[in-house]
Amino acid sequence: MRRHSVKGRIMEHVREHSSIYLFVFVLFLMGVIFGAVVVNSMNLSQKEDLYFYLSRFFGQVSEGKLAGFHEMFQQSVFHNLKFLGLMWVLGISIIGLPIILIMLFLKGIVVGFTVGFLVNQLGWKGFLLSFVSVLPQNVLLIPAFLIMSCAAVSFTLKIVKQLMMKKPHLNDSPFTLFARYAGVLAVITVMTLAASSFEAYASPFLMKSIIAIING
Template sequence: MEPRLTMTMKRSLAQHVQEHSSIYTFTVVLLMMGIVFGAVIVNSLSLMQKQDLFHYLNRFFGQVSEGDMASAAAMFAQSFFHYLKYMGLIWLLGLSIIGVPVILVLLFLKGMVVGFTVGFLVNQMGWQGFLLSFVSVLPQNLILIPAFVLVTTAAVAISMTLIKAQFSNRMKTPLMPLLFRYTMTVVIIMILVACASFIEAFLSPSLIKTTIGIFN
């Protein structure tokens, strides 16, 4: 029974990716553009802005190395609630026929934040910044980036379906099953995001502390 269920899920996933391959391609390219744009923005900052940001960054890393931070449980709750609101907004925009541009902007901004964070660390700290970004940014984003691509693609696909239903009389596919599958997809993605928040709250601070200890 379990292998049959696994095969069914794999076939459904393969069919989904094939049907929406163009949207997946566009969202991945858009996310990568956001990452590159975020890294490039670092070079446009003034010296004063870089110094201010680096000052706050040093304070943060100092608090991490000294263990002077909120509890891991509190950090997990804060992180997960942040992503819950972000993806909840994308889910809601997917249910409207005018939400596609905003959904794509949110994905671009996500990529820009990642690119800016890594770019700033490398720009200010060289290879040490690269290692810090590797342990502080990469672990959770190995889950978050695919999750954002998935939820964005699902939201754009359902929004385009609603647009077709609005302006085409030949749309015979029942919308309620589609909306249910869309909502369940977002719920499953949020479970993955919870794993990313767990890594961000419980694993990343330890990795950062260990890395700073190596530098010192």
């Protein structure tokens, strides 16, 4: 019964905020496309320089010279939570709404540029590398960014609405809205920890295996 209740709340939440989810998804997708386009606009010298550093990184992966798993996990968690936490704080500030959307767009650019550059330089080999190095953790991180963006936008709009109403609804008081908003951050934190765990402990082994296949 409880499962149906949770599922029902999730479906109700998605329906209620469907327009916001669609907006942030399209914005993120535009960032991905823009990132891929940027790769094609780079000149040969820039591509060669970037590919040189990328080759060194792949060499370190194949030789097992990367940082320790625990250190990689800490760096990944810190980087992602810092980014997502800033989006959460900006949602509270109300005036930070445009910055949230810009940050989401930039996240899309990073993903699009990374995958686009690998495929552009290495062809199907680059696709395999992006499949094991970019896709796995982003299966959780991308939804986390989309959910956080939607929650921040929704929270900001509801607070503005509450401030403008002379008689705000008790069921949607600022305290209630903030409690729900804090709950979203807790869920996002769990998703980030799971994604960072995979990025730190599984991705290096997968990348090493693919690099060995490519070089072999």
